[in-house]
Amino acid sequence: MKGIVLYKSKYGNTKQYAQWIADDLKFEVRDLSQFKKSEIGNYEQIIFGTGVYMGKMNQLKKVLKLFKDKPITIFACAGNAGVEKEIEDIKSNNFNPEELAFHDFFYLPGGVDFSKVKGIMKLMINIFRKVLQNKKDKTYDEEQILKGFTEPSNYVEKEHIKEIVEFMHKSAK
Ligand SMILES: Cc1cc2nc3c(=O)[nH]c(=O)nc-3n(C[C@H](O)[C@H](O)[C@H](O)COP(=O)(O)O)c2cc1C
Structure with missing residues (x-):
């Protein structure tokens, strides 16, 4: 199974999760800016993780365009510790229902400094x-x-990646 974790991270929290997930799954890990459209076919499984700033998931628009024909797993990393209502707000502010049905979404708690x-x-x-x-x-x-x-708050813990890692194992062909 060949996979890659792409990320966009301003303050390091998303990058840390991307690294842990990639290590666990034995995937490559790369900043989104280093990934080319022509490489999509090289990977069976793709994850994209990004930070949330002023309600918006950074670079998500670009990623949704890039992967409009290939479903991927997307995670948001923001300042809340895992409050369900706030996670729902992040989803509804950043995706339309079709995009949410096409891709898989996870939330990983970051922190704010x-x-x-x-x-x-x-x-x-x-x-x-x-x-x-x-x-x-x-x-x-x-x-x-x-x-x-x-x-400052910091909820970044390795144990939070469990759910996404298990999901990737289950959805591997
Ligand atoms: C300027 C700024 C704006 C932010 N806006 C939000 C926000 O609207 N909602 C939220 O839940 N977290 C918000 N946060 C918290 C970040 O999403 C959080 O720090 C996240 O872990 C950042 O990921 P990164 O470390 O990979 O950049 C904000 C943080 C900063 C610094």
Whole structure:
């Protein structure tokens, strides 16, 4: 079985999961930018993992176009520890029902460390932080986001890859 794990990772969490999954399955692992369309036929199984920023799965549009004729396994890695409602939001914000039926989706909990954010993104999140700080009657979720600016979270654990690894074994021809 020849397989590859492709990833897009800004802060390292998705990359870590991609590496663990590839090691377990004995797949290749590569940054998405290093993968060419002409290589698709070389692999029986393909996984793509990416981070979620401002609700959007990074580079997903490109990947859905690239693999419009070949079903792959896609995982998102974001800041929540595995809250079902938030995972459903990530799915519905990033895929249409046909895309979700064609590809397989998994969620792996990442974490947030805003101190690592640089450049334009830093400017944007600082504006977002100010808006939240000035808001009266904050919701629980908003309080948690504000907390995240001063207390980094990290839920990255190798045991989280179990489900996706088992799924790949089962779906191998
Ligand atoms: C600027 C920024 C925006 C983010 N936006 C979201 C978001 O909308 N939803 C979410 O669940 N996590 C969000 N996160 C958390 C990231 O998805 C999380 O850190 C993820 O593990 C990043 O993956 P990476 O380390 O591979 O880049 C955000 C993080 C940053 C730094």
